Amino acid sequence: MKLFKFRIIILFALIFICSFPSAGSFLLKTENATTQDTTSFVSPFEADNNRCFKCHGQEKYEYTNANLGRQVKAMMCSERIIYKNDFYLSNHKSFSCTDCHSAEYVKFPHSGELRMEQKYNCIDCHGGDEKFAQYHFEDIEAEYQKSTHFKMEGDGFSCWKCHNPHTYKISVRNKSNLKETIAYDNAICLNCHSDFNRFQLLSNKKEINIIQKHEWLPNQTSHFANVRCIECHTLINNNIPVSHLIKPKKEAVRLCNECHSKNSLLMASLYKFESKEQRRDGFFNGIILNASYVIGANRNEYLNLISLIIFVLVLGIIGIHIILRIRKKRNNY
Amino acid sequence: MYLYPKWIRIWHVINALMFLILIITGLSMQYTDKENASYVVGFAKAVRWHNFAALVLVLSYILFVTGNILTNNGRYYRIGRKDFLSNMGKQFKYYSSGMFKGEKHPFPVTEERKFNPLQKLTYVLAMYVAFPLLIISGIGLLLPEITITTFFGISGLILTDILHITMGFFLSIFMVIHIYTCTLGAKPTSLFWGMISGYHREE
Secondary structure, X not given: OHHHHHHHHHHHHHHHHHOOOOOOOOOOOOOOOOOOOOOOOOOOOHHHHHHHHHHHOOOEEEEEEOOOOEEEEEEOOHHHOOOHHHHXXXXXXXXXXXXXXXXXXXXXXXXXXXXXXXXXXXXXXXXXXXXXXXXXXXXXXXXXXXXXXXXXXXXXXXXXXXXXXXXXXXXXXXXXXXXXXXHHHHHHHHHHHOOHHHHHOOOOOOOOOHHHHOOOOOOHHHHXXXXXXXXXXXXXXXXXXXXXXXXXXXXXXXXXXXXXXOOOHHHHOOOHHHOOOOOOOOEOOHHHHHOOOOXXXXXXXXXXXXXXXXXXXXXXXXXXXXXXXXXXXHHHO | OEOOOHHHHHHHHHHHHHHHXXXXXXXXXXXXXXXXXXXXXXXXXXXXXXXXXXXXXXXXXXXXXXXXXXXXXHHHHOOOOOOHHHXXXXXXXXXXXXXXXXXXXXOOOOOOOOOOHHHHHHHHHHHHHHHHHHHHHHHHHHOHHHOOOEEOOEEHHHHHHHHHHHHHHHHHHHHHHHHHHOOOOOOOOHHHHHHXXXXXXXX
């Protein structure tokens, strides 16, 4: 009985050790919208831009209403707020606001017609430019035009629905920032696909329910935290860093072994940044192990070999034992 | 000789069936590929069946441990220090040469001694070491969010998985040897019938 109690204590101790909560490790990190003044960048257009940020850089703005003859305080529409620091940390930080927007905006109050101005798309500036050749904007544009999102362009879909030109900052995937990249990229999709108001701008569907739609997916939380939506919802293109050909939902990857296999799809998508890197401890698709673990994709060739040898040896010993038993039985007769 | 009460036989058959399902589905998850998808159970189906069989196996394991506490069956698993190693040696010698020379079984089955020393050690290792480790690591893989993220710089999930598949492999090997040694009764089928009827047939 004492021995049994000892075993039970050991068992509970093991359960406790193994289930020690790794609090926070699977939670997605969210960026603080109200960033601190950390950028040291000084824009050549700072003075010009400040005239815009004076109102558009905050939630409240104030102006003199000549008709009323007094100061008026009002709330800025959330869609029109561009935080100054976020802008000066973005890839477009060296721009003047009027590089992309009409110079007429310098006048206040703004003309109502300005709202109808044609906005630039990525390809308008980045297309055909040798400086940006490595990003293959032409291929991205071609993919986008084949994607299911492009069909909604007439209803107002554009690059800016996913990539905010005022805050966009290129992030290169690597071993240390993979989780952040996954959270960042998935937030782009969820921005519309989990916000019914935004979703309704482009769709007539009555509801969206990401969790319910992905009910078939085992360990949903773990999948959402460790892979991007685009892993299953885009067609892989080896020519560009991030695939932009969003497939119709019927064509999304649903077969588990597309990722959970030796030739895992993840090596051509999420882990393509250094898929040639291999760990030397015998794991297939070893690079995945730096950030995650995928059943079926991370099998170990040494363990496979050892287990096969042990299994064959056991069968061999049993075979010899059977032969000796048969011989003994024959000798007895 | 009545050796296997009903609860042990029920537990044993549940344990065997669930373990077979777990082996097939476990191998399917580990080795499913786009190329050989038809040779094994599909990954999604394998996950569902593996989780289901694991749950039943855990419940049957609780039945086994509880039964061993509440009945006298637990005494068969107690390893005495006295002469244990030499007794194991005798049993090993019997299996490897003695039985082919017509020697008598060194530890014949009695109501007081259901298992020979080799059996006892392997059963204790299987049921009280490998099984708990298999279950704990299985829970860790079923609920990855509760698994430690890193352990001495190595991913907790990899360690948990390696522990799980290693224990699963050793228990699969145990099962192969167990089934074979069950043909070593009075007749090759008599020990199997014993586990069905509850009665052990003397050799």
